[in-house]
Amino acid sequence: MEQNVRESWGSRIGFLMAAAGSAIGLGNIWRFPYVAGDNGGGAFLIIYLGCVFLIMLNVMMAELALGRKSQISAVGAYKRVSRRWTFVGVMGVLSGFLIMGFYPVVGGWATAYIFKSFTGLLVDPAAIAGHFEVFIENPVEPLLWMLLFLVVNVLIVVKGIKAGIEVAGKILMPLLFVLLIVISIKSMTLEGAGAGLSFLFKPDWDAVSGQTFLAAIGQAFFSLSLGMGCMVTYGSYLNKGDRLPQNAFMIVTMDTIVAILAGLALFPALFAFGMKPTEGPGLVFSVAPAIFAAMGNIGIVLSGLFFVALAIAALTSSVSLLEVVVAYMIDERGLKRKTAVVFSASIMGIMCIASSLSLGIWSHVKVLGVGAFDMFDFLTDKVFLAIGGFFTAIMVGWFMDKKALKEELNNQGETPFKLFEGWYFLIKYVIPFAIGAVAITGIRSVEETGVVVLGMGIIALLAFISKKL
Ligand code: PHE
Numbered sequence: 001m002e003q004n005v006r007e008s009w010g011s012r013i014g015f016l017m018a019a020a021g022s023a024i025g026l027g028n029i030w031r032f033p034y035v036a037g038d039n040g041g042g043a044f045l046i047i048y049l050g051c052v053f054l055i056m057l058n059v060m061m062a063e064l065a066l067g068r069k070s071q072i073s074a075v076g077a078y079k080r081v082s083r084r085w086t087f088v089g090v091m092g093v094l095s096g097f098l099i100m101g102f103y104p105v106v107g108g109w110a111t112a113y114i115f116k117s118f119t120g121l122l123v124d125p126a127a128i129a130g131h132f133e134v135f136i137e138n139p140v141e142p143l144l145w146m147l148l149f150l151v152v153n154v155l156i157v158v159k160g161i162k163a164g165i166e167v168a169g170k171i172l173m174p175l176l177f178v179l180l181i182v183i184s185i186k187s188m189t190l191e192g193a194g195a196g197l198s199f200l201f202k203p204d205w206d207a208v209s210g211q212t213f214l215a216a217i218g219q220a221f222f223s224l225s226l227g228m229g230c231m232v233t234y235g236s237y238l239n240k241g242d243r244l245p246q247n248a249f250m251i252v253t254m255d256t257i258v259a260i261l262a263g264l265a266l267f268p269a270l271f272a273f274g275m276k277p278t279e280g281p282g283l284v285f286s287v288a289p290a291i292f293a294a295m296g297n298i299g300i301v302l303s304g305l306f307f308v309a310l311a312i313a314a315l316t317s318s319v320s321l322l323e324v325v326v327a328y329m330i331d332e333r334g335l336k337r338k339t340a341v342v343f344s345a346s347i348m349g350i351m352c353i354a355s356s357l358s359l360g361i362w363s364h365v366k367v368l369g370v371g372a373f374d375m376f377d378f379l380t381d382k383v384f385l386a387i388g389g390f391f392t393a394i395m396v397g398w399f400m401d402k403k404a405l406k407e408e409l410n411n412q413g414e415t416p417f418k419l420f421e422g423w424y425f426l427i428k429y430v431i432p433f434a435i436g437a438v439a440i441t442g443i444r445s446v447e448e449t450g451v452v453v454l455g456m457g458i459i460a461l462l463a464f465i466s467k468k469l
Contacts, residue, residue, distance in 0.1 A: 023255040025317030026224035030284050032259040033266045035278035039215050040207030041199040051220040054083045058426050060248040062396040065408040067235025073327030074229025087466035088391045092229030095384045096324040101351030101376040107314035108145030117303035122293040129286035137360035157322045176309035183265040193268030193297045200267045214442020218381040227385035243415045344351035369451030390435040397428030
């Protein structure tokens with residue numbers, strides 16, 4: 001469905017903050033450190049940086065260009081190139097649903113930790129890690145926090161992209177940044193912190209396998225909100241005249257700096273406290289409070305502030321996920337914004353209940369060997385996002401008009417983009433093969449074969465019925 005007056009960002013900085021807000025989130029602070037920890041540290045970091053600057057930066061430009069050119073959200077943007085590509089947009093909407101099937105659970109944890117910081121969490125540093133385990137397994141408490149988090153999402157997205165999303169990013173992103181620097185300094189000056197720094201920066205190549213590459217590329221897609229139409233949708237609200245390559249570069253750089261800062265904040269302390277880097281999803285919730293506890297009373301306030309910033313960072317990402325789904329329902333299915341938001345958030349809420357319980361009382365309920373939380377995470381992170389990025393690169397590189405792309409990226413010649421030929425070459429020839437190679441070697445070495453097959457099956461089905469989507 002055509003929309004005549006498309007809402008757009010209030011200001012240039014507004015877009016940048018919103019897009020950076022989408023990118024910077026739990027992916028950087030909660031996920032990046034534990035994935036890096038699980039995958040050996042330094043070597044993972046180098047592979048991750050390679051993925052980010054060789055692949056993601058270029059995919060980001062492609063997605064923004066696609067969105068602004070078509071002036072419509074993800075599914076419509078793909079459909080306009082050819083109906084055959086509609087399924088890539090639909091895969092994106094599905095990824096939005098799946099990520100929102102667990103993201104608000106973690107957002108809820110962060111919100112809960114704001115209050116826990118002030119109510120005794122830091123009193124006994126030795127009990128912090130154990131507290132997390134007990135908390136997430138509780139059948140009620142995390143659900144309430146998750147619901148609170150989800151409701152705030154609904155309120156923001158109902159108000160629309162401009163009023164709701166821009167403001168939060170402008171104030172709270174800088175706060176998060178400052179707090180991460182404060183924690184990093186404390187962390188690096190703890191006794192025994194050096195081991196953490198060498199874990200993070202000294203590559204141990206022996207620990208690298210196909211899985212490391214898959215983990216790195218999946219993390220990079222997730223952290224940069226790519227491969228699922230999010231940046232296409234945000235790009236569709238961009239003003240004519242905004243410079244896409246520069247914006248893409250800024251977003252990618254900011255996102256990467258925050259991830260590395262999170263590593264600098266957590267790993268030195270983690271080693272100083274004698275914990276293991278393979279702490280898993282509880283890493284930030286165990287290590288950050290322990291650092292704050294070591295700071296005395298001021299630590300309580302800083303801990304509270306840190307989790308406020310983390311919850312807000314999560315929020316500016318989750319609203320972008322919800323927006324992908326909602327924009328699809330508005331643009332393609334003709335729903336009213338409010339109906340679309342309430343309908344999709346209700347489904348997400350149910351999925352989140354299943355995810356949260358899968359870590360506790362439903363831990364025995366498994367499909368293809370994995371619980372709900374891990375299923376939604378695995379399907380998106382390891383399958384859908386990378387494949388979405390793969391098809392996007394192919395579509396943009398091989399099926400879109402080169403001249404039109406150039407004009408989009410250089411604003412009809414007004415803002416020259418000198419590296420256009422290089423970008424085009426990478427998107428067309430290098431990136432699809434790079435993603436394909438990583439995906440094939442990685443997927444062959446994962447244990448969750450059943451889930452991979454399921455994901456592929458869904459994609460094949462979507463591609464098959466693409467004309468009807
Ligand atoms: N990039 C977000 C984060 O790092 C998560 C996200 C993924 C948001 C995909 C939108 C789309 O937390």
